[in-house]
Every structure is written in structure tokens, then in C-alpha cells.
Amino acid sequence: MANRVAIVGVGQTNHASNRKDVTQAEMINEAVRAALIDAGLKMKDVEAVFTSNMETFEGIYLPDHGASAELGMIGKPGFKVATGGTSGASVICEGFYMVSSGMFDITMVVGFEKQDSGDTTAAITAATTPVWGKGAVTGAIGEFAKQALSYMNSTGATEEHASLVRLKADRAACRNPHAHLRLGLSSTDEVMNSGYLVWPLKMLDFCPQSCGACAIILATGKKAKKITNKPVWLVDAETVHQEAFRAGTFGDPTGTETYTQHVACENLYKRNGITNPRKQIHLAELYEPSSWEEMNLYEHFHLAEPNQGWKLVEEGVTDIDGELPVNMSGGVLSTNPIGATPTIRVAEAALQIRGDAGDRQAHRDVDVALASALGGPNWTVLFLLKRFT
């Protein structure tokens, strides 16, 4: 019988475009300290430390070796995981599996990225050989651009709907002191006039490059009760991979490339008795690299009917006072330290269940939350969180 796993502490940096004031290791340490303070633990209480980061984004191989002291992992079991965009979620899976298996009672997982060091799109494009990728040179942006076009043509959504998603993200980010981009946007015109990057994606339709770190401390249910009076159940985790992009994109009309989202949902929902996700899930923190992807994900995770995702935004269902608030942190559109981006999704979902999200706290009661991650050729990781009982 697997142990139930609880989140007993979360900590994150104030994310920013540039962090000249600290080294990567010092930045990581900020999140590690914040999580320990949140849990009321000392580093000696943590039995194992797992980390995640996008290798080569900072131009160095093995970035964790320079931060083992700041990660508190010297003399302890632990290692780094790198699975592309999902890294910060894979690391939570690691910590979760380890506690669940009974191997450790308390683990810490830390995602980090310091993107002021180098060129992210350059690193992403290097996921394929030059011959396969020759001249495409769009990294992730071109893939999400093609998806946006497909979504527009197949659902009737317009560029204004994407702008509404962006505005919602910005309103949320402005309530979140940790968020990177807090632009104070007041109208869809500002998004519509932000200029095309890769048509039809505009500058403000796509996520930024951020510096930041996020740490989460996981414990068995038994330990959790002794550690804190506000643990949150990390009920389940599901991670699904697929082949490299043969041909196809995030919005592939053939459905081939959205396979992992379907499989991850089917497995997670089935194991946890979720038959009506829209009602049974109260809040979501989704990994939306583009404003269009958020509308796609509503549909892929069965939070909206097929081709109806954009209506949730139009009707305000996913806003702070809606029935299913999504990305009350400001989401990936506002903050994107890639190796930490999925870790932040889970940390923010936990804060919402605890009622500790401050100004960004959803107005409705949140007992059950979904957090997602996306990376590589549309790999998917999903987490289900619940109020501790």
C-alpha cells in the first residue's frame, strides 16, 4: 500500500527578467529557504533533494553541481531530472514517488532557471539536429503559432479571445507579488497591437523568459500532520510521454500530437473517480505557453466541451470570481523560469487550497485543484491536489 503524500511547504523567488544581483545557486537558495520557513522545517529534516532545470539553457552542462550547497543536498540522496518543459513537474513526480513508496518520509523538490544567462530559443531549437530543423528557427513559438491558426479555424475563436486570456493572466499577475510580468494591461487593444512574433502569435500572446526558482516539501500524511497545520494532499501524479515530433504540432488537427493529454487525463481521472471534471475540479493551474494554448487545454483536460474552450474565457468562468478559476498566479504567460514553471503551478494550486494565496485567492472555495505541465513534443504531466482531511 503506497503512502499518501502531502505538500507541507512551498517557497518561490520573486521572478524577474534579470537577476544580476545573484548567482543561479543563490537564487535557488532563496526558494529553498522560503519553503523551509513555510514548512517550519530545517534542512536536516529533509531526507532527499531532487532538482530540475533545462540543461544548456544557461550555457553550462550540469548546472546543479554548482548549487548543491545552496540546495541543501550535500551528504543526502538526490539528483536532477531534465525532461524539457516538464522538468519542474517531473521533479515533483520524483519526490512524490519516493515518499509514496516509503523510501523517504520527507523530500524536497526544487525547480530553477536563470534565463538572463543565455538564449532559450537557441537551446530549444537544439532539441533537433540542424538538418531536421534547418531554417525553421522558431523554437516553441512556431509550433504554438500553427496551433493558434488551427484553433481559430476549427473553433471560431478569434484573436480577441486570445487577448482576453492574456488580459486575465495580467490581472492575476498584478495580484501576485511573485509574478514576473505585471503589465497593468487595461484593454484587449494593447494585446492586439503588441506586434506579431510568428503569425498569428503576438508578442503578448507568448510567455516571457524569466529567472526564478520554486521549492516544494513533500511528506507522508502521518508526518505532515506533525509538521504543519495546513498540509495539502498531493493525491496523484500522472506523466505521459510520446514520440518525438514526427510531424505535427500542439494543435494538430489529426489529434496525433495531443495523445498525451488524453491519456494523462484518462488515467488520472479514472484512478480518482473524476467523471465530471468541470464540477469536481474547483481550480486549475495550467501550463499555457501561449494564450491560445490555455483555451486548447480547457478542452483537452475536459474542462470544456470540444471547440468551446474560448467560451469559458468569454463568459468569465475561469476568472477569479468564476466557477472554475484558472491560473490565478498569472500563469506561464506572466512568469516562465522554465525549470521551475511547472513547480510553480503545483505550489500555487496548493496555496489556493490552503487559502494562503493573498490577493490572488480565488473567490470560490477550493478543495480540489488540477495542475499541469507541458514540454518536449507535447509531453504531459498532471497533478491532482486536495484539501487535507
Place this chain on the structure above:
Amino acid sequence: MAEKKKKSEPEYIFVEFNTPRKYRWSTGPYVGKMYHEARMNKKLYANQCPKCKKMLWEPQVVCGRCKVETGWKWKELPQRGTVMQYTFIVYPMWDPHYGEKFANPLPNAMIEMDDGTVIRHFLEETDEKKLKEGMRVEAVWKENEEDRGEGTADIKFFRTIDK
């Protein structure tokens, strides 16, 4: 009272690399066969999963979904197809492989070939008003054999056709 020592300011350390990168990626037999056919015969070849019968593009040793070895059954792909998705770069981007910043003038597209295989390539048509999902296109190859040898990059682009 001793003067307080001025705290040094944090800085970025900037290093410029100008060493050419020397990487060699092996094709293996499957992608190698595809490269060979493109170079020698201006043809696109894919292999087929013996179980689900799906054409595997790029060619590969196993079918990931069926989890079986594919064997050596090859089929030539048609050279005509239909544009499924497209986009074009507006803001120039950095190309890490070739060390230059540029906006490729050719739209990037997902093309569903007439047998259902989907491949990623470029379109000759650059007039935004003429681009649309569902447009019919045909492969245009690099003429000289010595210019070929880069797999699908041996195709210059896909040209719009009537049917």
C-alpha cells in the same frame, strides 16, 4: 571612524565564444535509407509498422505505439499533399545552429501528403493573402545532386498546384 568599505556591485560575466561547433549526427540505417533515396532519386521513403500499418515519418526502428520492431518494409510517399497548418516568422530569430539572426521568408507548414503521412516543410508562396489551410502543394527538389544530402532539406519548398 574607519571609512566603510564600498560594497562591490554585482556584474554579469560576459564570454564570447567563437569556436566552430563540430558535431556529427549518425543517421542509422532507417534515416540513412531515407537520406539516400532523397539524394539519389529525389524520392521520399518511409517505413511501415507491420502491426498498425502506419507509415513512420521519419523512418524508425520501432513503432512507439505498437511497441514492435518495424522491419524493413518501405513505401515511397507521394510528392503532393495538402497544407494542414502554416505560420510565418515576423520577428527575426536567432538561429543557434548557423549562428545568424534571420527571418526565413518562407512560411513553415505541416503538409498532409496524399497517403496521409504528415511532413514539416516550407511553402514557396509568401503572399499572406494566398496562404490558406487546405491549399494543394507539390515538392520542388534541389536540382543538383551535389546540393542534396540533407534529407527533407533536399526539397527546396512546396509549390502551390491546382489540384
